[in-house]
Amino acid sequence: MRISRHTVRNFLLRSGTVLALLFMILGTLLILRQDPHMLSAAHLHNSGILLDLAAAAHNNAERQKELQDQALAEYWKALNADPYNPEIWQKVSEYSDILPPDQRNRMKVIRRKIFGTERKL
């Protein structure tokens, strides 16, 4: 049986349409699903603002504690959104006063590993 050029062209054009439709769905998914890097950066930014506000509210201990808790919650959200965001680990020392001691120590160990100077690949 001889396959005509029209059949081949039709097949290619229809396959292309299906492929384009699949990428349309993929594009829609990318729009709907938030970028983890950007989400992490946004939470970290909010956390930084709250930390500054807490530092400014040093006359009101209760308010300061409340702001520090909120800053820590945002910091955890940033960590959960993208644990590989290097900025989170660079800022561990800024949060060392409000981090629970055991978690602070583990974070410092992880940070050393991330920014360590081990052998190159």
Next chain:
Amino acid sequence: MKSLFPPAETDLLLYCLLLGVTVFYFAFLPVSNEVLGILTLLWSTALILRLKDLLDFSDRLKRAGHYDYSEQNPSLSLPQNILSQLSHEQYMQRGLTALRSLRFPSIFWIICGLLFAAWGTMMTLFPAIPAPIPAFKNSLDSFVEQATGVAAQTYLYALMTVARRLCILFLIGSSLWLGQSYAYRSPSKTLQLYYIFLLILAFLVNFANENFSILLIIDLSKVSPCGYGWESLNLLQEMKLAPRPLTSASLRALELGSAGLALFYFPLCMNTLSLLRISFDDYERAASAVKGLLVLSILFFSDLYLAASEQMTALWISGWAVFSPYWMRSHRYVRKK
């Protein structure tokens, strides 16, 4: 503007606008997932519209007996006369030229692109990362779960990376194929200048990268067949386990391994050889082939010597768009006398 884009060519106008917006975005602005998703939607819409046009045109040819005449019943004389007259009509000529983008040399690019995408997806979902890294990732994940009370969705990062990279490959592939299907406009000097302006702009943006003087080119003999997956180098570079900055070719070698490099360079080399052969052919085809080789050499140079960055996507998209008309015209059918 009106003479360049008559009403019948609104789809070409859409293609040029999309090309300009995409190249400018990648060259000068950070491309988030949302923006990439919107660009993918726009490009897939343009592609579907073009494919539908060509499908309609092909059906009309079928109804006119074009395929019956050329393949199944050469004795039919009426279609030959009519088609011979029609083939001098501008729209008929353009349609037939556009359908040439479905011939084997063009399909070869798409098949190679799909194979490369499949390999990259496999490497990203099942990376061949050396032993200390998965152990470190596990300890990091367990810490995140303990600290935040929610498990880290590591698999989601890999899926998002695959989706992002596939969309970028789709944009590059679409610019190449749509450029081929609009190759009938290649004599237009204004359009050529527009494409070349985009290419030079993207090249200069990449050339001006501050890392240019201290780039690291890795030893390819140490690269294993499998790689660490797309975008996996960010963490490795932070951990000082991988060098930084890297050229695009070096980054690809680490991300996708030597098999990924082979999948990437095999079609490029095959098509370069094909263009070299054509460059010794008749004058018009040779001129297009030489221009195509010039564009390919810019892309080769950038890939081997310029720093890997997001701006490189702008260069690839504009580069393939410039290349596509030359590719089509160098492979045009020449009737044997």
